[in-house]
Amino acid sequence: MPQPRGKLTPNAPLAPLVWFKSGGAAEWLFEPADADDLAAFLAALDPQTPVMGLGLGSNMIVRDGGVPGVVVRLGKAFAAVEQLDDTTLRCGGGASGILVSSKARDWGIGGIEFLRSIPGTVGGFVRMNGGAYGRETCDILVDCEIVLRSGERRVLANADLGYTYRHSSLPEGTIVVSATFRGFPKASEDIQTEMDRIAAAREESQPLRSKTGGSTFKNPEGYKAWALVDAAGCRGLRRGDAQVSEKHCNFLLNLGDATSADIEALGEDVRARVKAQSGVELEWEIQRVGVAK
Known part of the structure; x- marks a missing residue:
């Protein structure tokens, strides 16, 4: 690995950094000191080494086998x-x-x-x-x-x-x-009034205090993903500790010790049921990264 000015950590657990609180480790986690540090590091890095950005981890399933290469996390x-x-x-x-x-x-x-x-x-x-x-x-x-x-x-x-x-x-x-x-x-x-309205609407309709990944599937043209999921009978559907939210069924939840494999498989269960019920093929909005265990 090139030696940057920022922080470079091998075998860094990613579960604490993502909202689902599941998944494996990054082969390397890089937190650059600034944009110059990031650019110099990537220029010196073996071109075959994969690189992935990580923000707050709210829209992501990190698979249980972890993420090969370098995960870049931008800090303060x-x-x-x-x-x-x-x-x-x-x-x-x-x-x-x-x-x-x-x-x-x-x-x-x-x-x-x-x-x-x-x-x-x-x-x-x-x-x-x-x-x-x-x-x-x-x-x-x-x-x-x-x-x-x-x-x-x-x-x-x-x-x-x-x-x-x-x-x-x-x-x-x-x-x-x-x-x-x-x-x-x-x-x-x-x-501020508009921001308060948005915050209240989210609080009322979404499971904000749960281990979740946010909106799971894209809205197909002419449809709302949550309505298709609900119509297919998936509200509350479970696979282990992974569950389709009963509050908003375009959200998946980790109720406790769900693995990323559980969460992703539940999403695929939902996609199959929606396809069978309505003929619509839901597309994932949540990013699924890394390798299966």
């Missing part, structure tokens, strides 16, 4: 949010949705409120075109700075990212180190 050095002008923010790739939306509120920048409801970081939002409550990352992104797997640094405009629903064309192994978002002028108190 990548969590800054700064105001560029009356409507524009520059946000580190490790900044949370709650931090970004709160800063936007403080500076009277509207249109960013929906990030309050997404339990992840800017890097994940940009990569997956994260969205909620009628808004998506592509609606607010101006550009982003990335480090490619080769170590090359680039700035990409919104139009370069090939955005579709919960998808971008960023190459595998790319790490988003910052993003520029643009909203519109709005009174801070009105922004």
Whole structure:
């Protein structure tokens, strides 16, 4: 391994870092000191070594055999949010949705409120075109700075990212180190009212205090994934300690000691039942990474 300025840990357990609290270890976990450190490390790393970014671990199943290669986790050095002008923010790739939306509120920048409801970081939002409550990352992104797997640094405009629903064309192994978002002028108190509404709606409808991975399946065109799951009789369905949430059936839960294999297999059970009942093939929204045990 190249010797970076940041922290490089071999055989690092990932279960404590992901919301499901399950799964194996990273062969290497790298927490870079800054973007220069990340770029130099990736440039010196064997090109055959796989690289994966990890944010808050909210939308991810880490398989029980762990993740080969290097998992990059952006820490405090990548969590800054700064105001560029009356409507524009520059946000580190490790900044949370709650931090970004709160800063936007403080500076009277509207249109960013929906990030309050997404339990992840800017890097994940940009990569997956994260969205909620009628808004998506592509609606607010101006550009982003990335480090490619080769170590090359680039700035990409919104139009370069090939955005579709919960998808971008960023190459595998790319790490988003910052993003520029643009909203519109709005009174801070009105922004807070909208954020409170979003928070209350999430609290009422989602199992926020459980070990979960967030929204499990993408909404097929013309359908709501949760409604298809419910109609297929999957509300409360279990496999070991893995369960389809009874509160919101597009969420899977780890009730205690579920393995990642249990959780992923339960998801496949749901997909099969929905296909048989409605003819619709659900697509995973949650990332499933690593190798089976």
